[in-house]
Amino acid sequence: xxxxxxxxxxxxxxxxxxxxxxxxxxxxxxxxxxxxxxxxxxxxxxxxxxxxxxxxxxxxxxxxxxxxxxxxxxxxxxxxxxxxxxxxxxxxxxxxxxxxxxxxxxxxxxxxxxxxxxxxxxxxxxxxxxxxxxxxxxxxxxxxxxxxxxxxxxxxxxxxxxxxxxxxxxxxxxxxxxxxxxxxxxxxxxxxxxxxxxxxxxxxxxxxxxxxxxxxxxxxxxxxxxxxxxxxxxxxxxxxxxxxxxxxxxxxxxxxxxxxxxxxxxxxxxxxxxxxxxxxxxxxxxxxxxxxxxxxxxxxxxxxxxxxxxxxxxxxxxxxxxxxxxxxxxxxxxxxxxxxxxxxxxxxxxxxxxxxxxxxxxxxxxxxxxxxxxxxxxxxxxxxxxxxxxxxxxxxxxxxxxxxxxxxxxxxxxxxxxxxxxxxxxxx
Amino acid sequence: xxxxxxxxxxxxxxxxxxxxxxxxxxxxxxxxxxxxxxxxxxxxxxxxxxxxxxxxxxxxxxxxxxxxxxxxxxxxxxxxxxxxxxxxxxxxxxxxxxxxxxxxxxxxxxxxxxxxxxxxxxxxxxxxxxxxxxxxxxxxxxxxxxxxxxxxxxxxxxxxxxxxxxxxxxxxxxxxxxxxxxxxxxxxxxxxxxxxxxxxxxxxxxxxxxxxxxxxxxxxxxxxxxxxxxxxxxxxxxxxxxxxxxxxxxxxxxxxxxxxxxxxxxxxxxxxxxxxxxxxxxxxxxxxxxxxxxxxxxxxxxxxxxxxxxxxxxxxxxxxxxxxxxxxxxxxxx
Numbered sequence: 092x093x094x095x096x097x098x099x100x101x102x103x104x105x106x107x108x109x110x111x112x113x114x115x116x117x118x119x120x121x122x123x124x125x126x127x128x129x130x131x132x133x134x135x136x137x138x139x140x141x142x143x144x145x146x147x148x149x150x151x152x153x154x155x156x157x158x159x160x161x162x163x164x165x166x167x168x169x170x171x172x173x174x175x176x177x178x179x180x181x182x183x184x185x186x187x188x189x190x191x192x193x194x195x196x197x198x199x200x201x202x203x204x205x206x207x208x209x210x211x212x213x214x215x216x217x218x219x220x221x222x223x224x225x226x227x228x229x230x231x232x233x234x235x236x237x238x239x240x241x242x243x244x245x246x247x248x249x250x251x252x253x254x255x256x257x258x259x260x261x262x263x264x265x266x267x268x269x270x271x272x273x274x275x276x277x278x279x280x281x282x283x284x285x286x287x288x289x290x291x292x293x294x295x296x297x298x299x300x301x302x303x304x305x306x307x308x309x310x311x312x313x314x315x316x317x318x319x320x321x322x323x324x325x326x327x328x329x330x331x332x333x334x335x336x337x338x339x340x341x342x343x344x345x346x347x348x349x350x351x352x353x354x355x356x357x358x359x360x361x362x363x364x365x366x367x368x369x370x371x372x373x374x375x376x377x378x379x380x381x382x383x384x385x386x387x388x389x390x391x392x393x394x395x396x397x398x399x400x401x402x403x404x405x406x407x408x409x410x411x412x413x414x415x416x417x418x419x420x421x422x423x424x425x426x427x428x429x430x431x432x433x434x435x436x437x438x439x440x441x442x443x444x445x446x447x448x449x450x451x452x453x454x455x456x457x458x459x460x461x462x463x464x465x466x467x468x469x470x471x472x473x474x475x476x477x478x479x480x481x482x483x484x485x486x487x488x489x490x491x492x493x494x495x496x497x498x499x500x501x502x503x504x505x506x507x508x509x510x511x512x513x514x515x516x517x518x519x
Numbered sequence: 520x521x522x523x524x525x526x527x528x529x530x531x532x533x534x535x536x537x538x539x540x541x542x543x544x545x546x547x548x549x550x551x552x553x554x555x556x557x558x559x560x561x562x563x564x565x566x567x568x569x570x571x572x573x574x575x576x577x578x579x580x581x582x583x584x585x586x587x588x589x590x591x592x593x594x595x596x597x598x599x600x601x602x603x604x605x606x607x608x609x610x611x612x613x614x615x616x617x618x619x620x621x622x623x624x625x626x627x628x629x630x631x632x633x634x635x636x637x638x639x640x641x642x643x644x645x646x647x648x649x650x651x652x653x654x655x656x657x658x659x660x661x662x663x664x665x666x667x668x669x670x671x672x673x674x675x676x677x678x679x680x681x682x683x684x685x686x687x688x689x690x691x692x693x694x695x696x697x698x699x700x701x702x703x704x705x706x707x708x709x710x711x712x713x714x715x716x717x718x719x720x721x722x723x724x725x726x727x728x729x730x731x732x733x734x735x736x737x738x739x740x741x742x743x744x745x746x747x748x749x750x751x752x753x754x755x756x757x758x759x760x761x762x763x764x765x766x767x768x769x770x771x772x773x774x775x776x777x778x779x780x781x782x783x784x785x786x787x788x789x790x791x792x793x794x795x796x797x798x799x800x801x802x803x804x805x806x807x808x809x810x811x812x813x814x815x816x817x818x819x820x821x822x823x824x825x826x827x828x829x830x831x832x833x834x835x836x837x838x839x840x841x842x843x844x845x846x847x848x849x850x851x852x853x
Contacts, residue, residue, distance in 0.1 A: 146626065273837065273841060274837075274840070277840055277844065279625070279626050279629075280552075280557065280558040280625065280626075280629060281771070281840055281844065283558065283629065284558060284764070284767050284768075284771065284836070285836065285837055285840055287764060288764055288768070288832075288833035288836050288837060289833065289837065291764060291829065291830065291833055292830045292833050292834070295826065295827055295829065295830045298826075299824070299826045299827065422637065422640075426633055426637065429630065429633070430634075433630060482648060485648055485649065486644075486645055486648065489641060489644035489645055489648075489649065490641060490645065491641075492637050492638075492640055492641040492644065493637065493638055493640075493641025493642060493644075493645065494641070495637050495641075496633075496634045496635065496636070496637030496638030496639075496640075496641055497634075497638060499630065499631075499633070499634035499637070500614060500631065500634040500635070500638065503618065503623075503627060503630065503631050503634065504617060504618070507621075507623070507627065
């Protein structure tokens with residue numbers, strides 16, 4: 092087992108070297124930083140799916156939440172907004188939200204004053220409706236005001252990006268708690284569809300709440316936690332080495348976080364908590380008859396996994412320095428992560444890590460690779476007299492999706508447990 | 520009266536059209552779930568693929584100079600449905616049957632269906648690029664404007680020819696499906712297998728045949744839904760991928776495994792989406808004359824802004840899952 096893992100990781104290392112040699116160091120160093128962030132996200136999914144057997148298909152939503160969080164924390168302060176009436180109006184909207192929440196909670200407690208059954212249901216629906224109208228009546232003018240006169244959008248807080256990453260984790264945890272409370276009672280396919288639905292709702296909100304996230308106008312440049320290439324260049328360094336040095340700095344920070352997370356979750360897996368989680372995953376009825384609170388434990392693991400996703404999403408956004416809600420797609424940000432974990436090996440952290448780096452490399456090189464193949468075929472077909480392939484650039488960009496589908500199909504067929512499968516220990 | 524005609528144009532017709540497409544898609548998903556017990560995500564690609572097959576056939580017809588009185592898309596629909604059914608059978612044979620034979624869990628099949636989604640979508644994009652196509656490049660899209668001035672309206676009732684045909688075709692196929700499921704031997708076998716697969720097998724039902732028939736129906740109806748959607752709007756590679764979640768919502772709201780539930784769920788989601796973004800002020804504007812000044816209607820009075828149209832389906836989905844997870848018609852729960 093160990094030998095197989097070492098061989099695979101050795102092969103991955105060689106692949107990285109080859110990519111670095113063919114595509115050049117600047118390209119490869121950026122991809123490695125992104126791979127580290129994706130590894131963090133894949134570990135998050137590995138906790139949820141590999142440890143806990145939870146079917147989370149809403150990864151995109153958590154990545155977007157993380158990205159929005161780091162934008163909010165680390166982007167410079169927008170004085171136009173804070174000097175306008177905007178904060179006041181937003182405060183009123185928040186108050187309306189709180190009143191609405193209280194109304195709904197009160198309606199849910201209506202049985203205490205003797206309103207039960209259908210009447211309670213009707214009252215709850217009415218309370219939701221009133222709360223919604225109340226909130227919209229306060230928020231809509233505030234949003235319109237901020238977007239036109241109040242500085243365009245809320246802006247950031249100007250704090251250190253690492254704080255933003257942490258906030259991304261916290262925000263993702265909060266949202267995961269709400270989603271988990273709602274959905275975790277559902278069985279697997281329902282849970283998958285419900286989480287996809289919720290991540291689409293999150294995407295629609297972030298994309299359209301221009302006052303908070305600037306929506307499709309995008310936010311940039313988002314600061315880095317480590318010195319930028321420009322900082323090195325100001326010190327008189329040439330462009331190539333400043334790029335490398337800056338990315339190396341970012342990569343080291345990402346790897347430190349990745350290593351810490353890896354250490355923590357591997358310990359958790361080996362400990363009693365991990366054993367309990369696996370017991371729940373393999374047979375939740377037996378686990379609950381042993382006195383384990385299945386729902387609470389599943390909620391816990393859903394939140395833990397989502398924290399890693401939020402942090403990973405924040406790291407990605409910080410690295411590319413731009414938060415563009417329209418660049419998020421279910422294929423790139425949910426299915427890709429699933430393929431990483433399944434190909435790598437669900438339930439095995441090294442497997443998830445391996446899958447994340449391997450799949451990210453496959454994802455980024457399949458475009459130039461298919462372009463090269465198309466160019467060759469086109470050259471050949473021109474010589475034969477069939478004419479060249481039209482629009483090679485656009486077509487090879489679409490090949491990534493096909494390659495991803497091919498990889499997952501082959502993996503399910505021939506290595507359903509992944510390349511580095513989970514080691515099931517039998518005691519006694 | 521103008522307001523009511525406007526309401527019919529904006530809500531009744533577009534809700535009905537959307538509902539028909541959702542319903543046809545949801546029937547396929549719900550049948551596959553009932554028989555094979557997994558959520559088939561690649562249904563969106565059956566729809567898009569079917570639409571592209573129909574588009575190629577329609578282009579071929581146009582190239583051969585065949586002129587038809589109704590839009591070519593509808594003329595080629597039966598051929599395209601046969602081809603799409605073969606495609607669906609091929610996908611099952613190539614990707615799902617080996618996994619089923621190994622006894623894979625439904626979750627594995629779900630992930631495999633996502634893999635199929637990605638591959639088919641990749642292939643479609645490879646051959647057709649990312650641009651959009653129209654069925655009406657060679658022929659005009661006829662628009663009926665029914666004069667309603669006799670009823671005192673200043674606005675005509677507007678409906679396009681594809682929309683009329685679409686509603687008729689959906690109606691016919693739903694009735695045909697109903698008779699197939701309730702009257703024919705095979706349809707009864709299908710329902711029996713949806714209820715209890717093991718019991719169906721021991722009572723001598725040919726389960727392999729039922730599985731094949733399920734894929735044929737799902738592929739054909741998916742092709743129909745995709746083509747009609749492409750006829751109503753435009754044809755693009757992510758045509759159905761964008762609406763697969765509302766379709767799932769329709770199937771779940773109706774109760775997974777219930778064909779009639781899928782129809783009801785599709786219409787429900789279609790109407791809910793159009794009603795939620797409808798600007799109610801347009802309908803109740805005459806009331807402004809009798810309302811006092813302080814209670815005048817605002818210029819826009821929609822439940823949700825238009826940007827959030829698709830989220831309506833998800834909200835309904837989540838509420839259904841919370842309040843009645845088995846759907847309106849009690850659906851499968853295992």
